[in-house]
Amino acid sequence: MAKSYKLKDGNYIDSGSISHNRKKLNEVLGITLYEDPQGTNANVTLSESAENFDYLEIYFARHGGFNTFSSVKIFNPHEKHIDLSLVHSSNSETMQIIGGRVLINGTLLTRENTTLVQINNLTVISHIDYTDLYIFKVIGYK
Numbered sequence: 001m002a003k004s005y006k007l008k009d010g011n012y013i014d015s016g017s018i019s020h021n022r023k024k025l026n027e028v029l030g031i032t033l034y035e036d037p038q039g040t041n042a043n044v045t046l047s048e049s050a051e052n053f054d055y056l057e058i059y060f061a062r063h064g065g066f067n068t069f070s071s072v073k074i075f076n077p078h079e080k081h082i083d084l085s086l087v088h089s090s091n092s093e094t095m096q097i098i099g100g101r102v103l104i105n106g107t108l109l110t111r112e113n114t115t116l117v118q119i120n121n122l123t124v125i126s127h128i129d130y131t132d133l134y135i136f137k138v139i140g141y142k
Helices: 025-029
Strands: 004-006 012-014 031-040 055-062 069-075 080-089 094-105 108-120 123-129 133-141
Touching: 031 055, 055 080, 055 094, 069 080, 080 133, 094 133, 108 133
Parallel strands: none
Antiparallel strands: 004 012, 031 133, 055 069, 055 133, 080 094, 094 108, 108 123
């Protein structure tokens, strides 16, 4: 999706009409394919197929206000399984590792599994299926 930029003279220019190294500026800056400020822990439908992009960038986080965010870039993303992982330290003795797997296929990101491992004083104290790994944004680059 193209963005409009206001020039000093008050006119607007569209990022889709500007080229850089023979690529349109909106493609160089990335095209938002999915965005939800609340995030989702369900499957994600993209506005365009992953086949149309050189790489995707997925922004994800642990839901629940812990402010543990991350992102991953995937080259040639179509038909790939991607691991999303976060490390969260809840206090000086406890660390949580959250890992999720996603399949990218066409316009769909399919959630395959998510696990949380909790470590306390270097001992694994829990290992559970986990649903609070949320995807907030996906950007495609051509």
